[in-house]
Amino acid sequence: xxxxxxxxxxxxxxxxxxxxxxxxxxxxxxxxxxxxxxxxxxxxxxxxxxxxxxxxxxxxxxxxxxxxxxxxxxxxxxxxxxxxxxxxxxxxxxxxxxxxxxxxxxxxxxxxxxxxxxxxxxxxxxxxxxxxxxxxxxxxxxxxxxxxxxxxxxxxxxxxxxxxxxxxxxxxxxxxxxxxxxxxxxxxxxxxxxxxxxxxxxxxxxxxxxxxxxxxxxxxxxxxxxxxxxxxxxxxxxxxxxxxxxxxxxxxxxxxxxxxxxxxxxxxxxxxxxxxxxxxxxxxxxxxxxxxxxxxxxxxxxxxxxxxxxxxxxxxxxxxxxxxxxxxxxxxxxxxxxxxxxxxxxxxxxxxxxxxxxxxxxxxxxxxxxxxxxxxxxxxxxxxxxxxxxxxxxxxxxxxxxxxxxxxxxxxxxxxxxxxxxxxxxxxxxxxxxxxxxxxxxxxxxxxxxxxxxxxxxxxxxxxxxxxxxxxxxxxxxx
Numbered sequence: 486x487x488x489x490x491x492x493x494x495x496x497x498x499x500x501x502x503x504x505x506x507x508x509x510x511x512x513x514x515x516x517x518x519x520x521x522x523x524x525x526x527x528x529x530x531x532x533x534x535x536x537x538x539x540x541x542x543x544x545x546x547x548x549x550x551x552x553x554x555x556x557x558x559x560x561x562x563x564x565x566x567x568x569x570x571x572x573x574x575x576x577x578x579x580x581x582x583x584x585x586x587x588x589x590x591x592x593x594x595x596x597x598x599x600x601x602x603x604x605x606x607x608x609x610x611x612x613x614x615x616x617x618x619x620x621x622x623x624x625x626x627x628x629x630x631x632x633x634x635x636x637x638x639x640x641x642x643x644x645x646x647x648x649x650x651x652x653x654x655x656x657x658x659x660x661x662x663x664x665x666x667x668x669x670x671x672x673x674x675x676x677x678x679x680x681x682x683x684x685x686x687x688x689x690x691x692x693x694x695x696x697x698x699x700x701x702x703x704x705x706x707x708x709x710x711x712x713x714x715x716x717x718x719x720x721x722x723x724x725x726x727x728x729x730x731x732x733x734x735x736x737x738x739x740x741x742x743x744x745x746x747x748x749x750x751x752x753x754x755x756x757x758x759x760x761x762x763x764x765x766x767x768x769x770x771x772x773x774x775x776x777x778x779x780x781x782x783x784x785x786x787x788x789x790x791x792x793x794x795x796x797x798x799x800x801x802x803x804x805x806x807x808x809x810x811x812x813x814x815x816x817x818x819x820x821x822x823x824x825x826x827x828x829x830x831x832x833x834x835x836x837x838x839x840x841x842x843x844x845x846x847x848x849x850x851x852x853x854x855x856x857x858x859x860x861x862x863x864x865x866x867x868x869x870x871x872x873x874x875x876x877x878x879x880x881x882x883x884x885x886x887x888x889x890x891x892x893x894x895x896x897x898x899x900x901x902x903x904x905x906x907x908x909x910x911x912x913x914x915x916x917x918x919x920x921x922x923x924x925x926x927x928x929x930x931x932x933x934x935x936x937x938x939x940x941x942x943x944x945x946x947x948x949x950x951x952x953x954x955x956x957x958x959x960x961x962x963x964x
Contacts, residue, residue: 497646498669499573502676502712504641506534509714517563518720528563530714533570535635540571542636543629549609551576551642555626556602556610557651558584559698561721564628565613566697566707569651576642579651580605580664583698583936584615586723595619605652605664605814646670652813653700653745656935659829659846659943664813665745671807675704675748676712678778678807682753690716694725699937704749742774742841746819746826748807752777752839763835765798767854768916771833771840781806784825785834793834798855800845801830831855847942849880851917858942861887864914865907870896877932879946885917886949887924890932891957900926926957 514529528536549555555572557579559565572579582601585594601607602623609626610616650669654662691710695702710717740760741753754760754775761773777783785799786792793799802825811819820826831848832841843857850856861878865871865887875890887907896903904921911919931954933941948954 497673498644498648499570499650499672499708500641500644500669502673502708503534503537503570503574503639505714506530506537506711509534513714513716515563515566516716516718517561517566518718518724519562525718526563530711532635533567534639535637536567536633537570537574538636538639539633540567540629541574541639541641543633544568544571544575544577544626547609547626549575549577549626553577553609554605554607555579556598556607556623557581558611558613558616559696559703560584560613560615561697561719562614564631565611568611568628569697573650574639574641576644576648578649579611580607581651581653581698581703583696584613585619586615591619595621598623600661601664644669646673653698653703654936655745656937656939658844658935658939658941662936663815663817665809666811666813667748667809671748671809672704672708673712674780675750675807676709678780679705679709679750680713682750682778684756685713685715687715690718692718692720694720694722696722696937700743700745700749740772740774742839744828746809746828747781747803748809750778751781751803751806752783761835761838763796763833763840765833765842767856767860769842769856769860771842773835773838773840775839776837777839778806781808782825783834783839785832796833796835798831798833798842801828801832801839801841802826803828831857849885851885856915856917858940860915861885861911861917864910865889868903868906868910870903871907874934874938875929875932877940877942877945879942879949881946881950884923885919887911887919888932888945888949888954889924889926890929891926892929897926897957925954928955928957931955 509530511529511531514527515533516525516527518525549572555577557569559569559581569579580601598621607623610621610623612625612627646669648669649666650672652664652666654664656662691706693702693706695706697703697707707717707719739754739756741750743750752775754773762770764770782804784792784802786802787799804825808826829845830841831843831845832839843859847858848855858878862876865876866873871889877888879886879888904924907924908919908921911917933944935941
């Protein structure tokens, strides 16, 4: 296991990190790129501290106190970022959720917010720009005016490392997203581990376009960079999608494995290593996500509950590290009787390195071999008429069903030929025969996804079984 213990003992609260911004060099700060802005806006960390102090007084006057729960649509905008740190500084608890955005169904989003509000007894909802037009029954917590007067000092709440800093949510790929309470001690430990692992140098800078409601964007991008006080070039996901070439020079290949339940990182390849690739028994390949961090215990167990041997597929179970103690206000069991957390991920261990190969609920057993929905989807997406993230493979009544979203009339006019091409590429790459009648072209927008873009295959399969999936050819024919 990698020894990534913090090199120095630092205060174990996010408030200490905020306080450290006050005396940071004025040349260091946040470069924030908005969707339509030609240039990034620079906000020095020392100025950020003063704005956080001002926001704290503004929110305190609005009735926010230590322990207040705030539904927090986490947008990548200056006001929302400052608000997050201000609420943490007050000892309030932001419930970090996806903001309302283009392509999100309004009714579904409101239903999600209502359920989170009810389940976790939120008192306020931050009025982020994206939700201003939405009708919500929850009391709105308005953002201050942009010209709010900065303050030199802040009156922080008395916080310990066991207090909750914020709540993030699981992806929701198999059920409604679960709240995950992240304590100050857990988040600071995780930031120390990440900063030590990437071997930060004083001249380094970070660039990220990942959404801040996602653990990778919040912990790996924003918080860890502020923790080491390097320059941060932050963009919205939409800006990246509109101009990805601009970001290519900022990206690097460093496979890691993590999850919200562990705050973020669990294992990661070393910077100097070329990630290993192994071939599984079914012929599919898997890439290493490195050795487990030294504070985590990792084991794999078979379907029968036995510990896996070297190279044997099993469910990944975790113990220790920065794993949270439980789900937020939930009676759902977090640990098993041995004190390990079953992740729902399947993997193999080879020469001490972990290879994550899929989700337990996405596994198909065919002729005694394990295959994963993603294996089929990756093969099918290589066809020129299939768009990325527009295909889902499910199992229904012991049949493998392929659902492909399309609105192109040219594809539907030659649907039989395209069905055959899908069947052939799956047979050639995986050795599995799918009947052409089980390959369906469907109307766009029916493949449900989580806030992080993962397919909700259980929900998709339920929609198919209950006849709610609408075929694309019916739309073309006007039926």
